[in-house]
Amino acid sequence: MKFPSGLFLCCVFLAFHIPRRADAQVAPEPTPFANVVQGYHYVWGDEFDGNALDLAKWQYRTDSKLWSTQLPANVSVAGGHLQIALKKEDAGGKHYTGGGIISRQRFEYGYYEASFRVPPGGGWHTSFWTMAYAGNGGTKPGNTQEIDICEQDSVKHTNFSAGIIAWGNSRRGIARKYTHTPNLGEGFHVWGCEFTPQSVKFYFDGQLTHQANAAQFKQGPQNIWLTCIAAAFGGTGRVDDSKLPAVAEFDYVRFYAK
Numbered sequence: 001m002k003f004p005s006g007l008f009l010c011c012v013f014l015a016f017h018i019p020r021r022a023d024a025q026v027a028p029e030p031t032p033f034a035n036v037v038q039g040y041h042y043v044w045g046d047e048f049d050g051n052a053l054d055l056a057k058w059q060y061r062t063d064s065k066l067w068s069t070q071l072p073a074n075v076s077v078a079g080g081h082l083q084i085a086l087k088k089e090d091a092g093g094k095h096y097t098g099g100g101i102i103s104r105q106r107f108e109y110g111y112y113e114a115s116f117r118v119p120p121g122g123g124w125h126t127s128f129w130t131m132a133y134a135g136n137g138g139t140k141p142g143n144t145q146e147i148d149i150c151e152q153d154s155v156k157h158t159n160f161s162a163g164i165i166a167w168g169n170s171r172r173g174i175a176r177k178y179t180h181t182p183n184l185g186e187g188f189h190v191w192g193c194e195f196t197p198q199s200v201k202f203y204f205d206g207q208l209t210h211q212a213n214a215a216q217f218k219q220g221p222q223n224i225w226l227t228c229i230a231a232a233f234g235g236t237g238r239v240d241d242s243k244l245p246a247v248a249e250f251d252y253v254r255f256y257a258k
Contacts, residue, residue, distance in 0.1 A: 030254055033190040034206030037111050037256075044105060045254035048082045053101065061100030062137030064092035067123070067230035067239065070137075074099035082250040084228045086119055088241055096239055098124070100227025102133050107255050108221045112149060113192040115251040116226075118184045121243025122155035125231040128191055128253070130222040131167075141167040144220030147200060148176075150191040153234030157185045162193075162202040162209065168218030175212035179204055188251050226250050 029042045046057055053075055060072040069092030074085040084099040091097050107130070118126045128150045132142035146165040163176030181189070181204065192203035197219065201211040228248035230239050 030252075032111055032113055032254075032256060033115075033192060033203075036192060036203050036206050036208070037194050039258055040111050040256035041258075043110070043255050043257045044103075044107070045252060046082075047080070047252045048077050048250065049080055050077055053077050053082070057104060058101040059104055059133075060137065061102055061139075061225070061227055063139060064094055065139065065229060066125075066232065067094060068096040068098040069094045070099045070227070070229060071097050072099070075101060080251065082226065084226075084248045084250075086124055086228060086230070086244060086246045086248065088239070088244045094230075096123075096230040098227070098229040100225060100229070103224040106132065106221035106223055107257075108219070109196055110255055110257040111192060111194045112147075112224065112253075112255055113190060114149070114226065114253040115188050115190045117186075117188045117249045117251075118152050118154055118157065119228065119243070119246040119248045120154070120185050121240035121246060122153075122236055123230050123239030124154040124228055124246070124248065125233050126150070126152045126154065126228045126248045127225065129225050129227075130193075130195075131225065132220060133223040133225075141165075141171075142220070143168040143218060145217050145222065147193060147195065147222070149193040149202065151233075152184055153231070153236055154185065155234050155236040157183045160184065160191075160204075162191075164200060164212055164217060166217035169216075172217075174216050175200070175210060177202075177210045179209045188249075224253060224255070226253060 061070045131146040134140040152160040164174040166172040194201040
């Protein structure tokens with residue numbers, strides 16, 4: 001059967017010009033960096049693509065600890081990044097301010113991943129870690145694990161540590177290791193951690209750095225923390241005021257489960 005030429009042209013026009021339904025285009029599910037783990041699906045995360053922190057997902061860290069007080073006002077979202085401002089100012093009895101956020105939701109077994117860049121200048125402790133949040137804005141530990149996926153001291157930009165604190169076992173440290181890196185203040189890098197009942201595996205830029213036997217500590221649900229505070233860690237003698245104000249920037253954080 002032949003179509004009249006006018007009808008054929010009309011069909012072609014409609015095929016190319018009928019608007020598509022907005023929900024027909026589904027964004028691909030984020031996958032773990034370099035596919036370092038298999039069999040997981042994306043469950044939760046934040047790409048920080050808006051213009052404000054999603055308070056349905058996050059709450060603020062607001063304690064005064066070590067050299068800084070953590071302020072909600074120092075936390076912002078812009079340009080696709082979570083930004084934690086670092087300042088020399090008096091607050092809460094400290095002379096510096098930092099900040100941080102804590103997930104409202106708790107997670108346990110799965111794969112955790114975040115991409116971020118640490119601030120310039122010595123004196124700042126940037127962390128991606130997990131621990132059950134006890135409330136009141138601070139870091140009072142529970143009686144299960146703290147998994148430090150990355151703890152980085154900006155006095156030296158070419159290493160970080162990762163490991164576990166077993167709060168249910170008299171604060172016993174497990175599998176703490178320092179990893180040599182490129183300059184972590186010059187670009188974004190990716191940290192990951194696979195937590196199962198049997199093991200904890202730590203990753204940096206898609207490469208396994210080390211692992212621990214999870215039977216060594218009491219296990220339980222945990223919140224995700226993204227923080228940056230002023231601290232005398234890693235051989236830090238003082239905060240480098242010449243580099244302030246500064247920011248720690250997080251590109252995304254994600255959680256996957258089987």
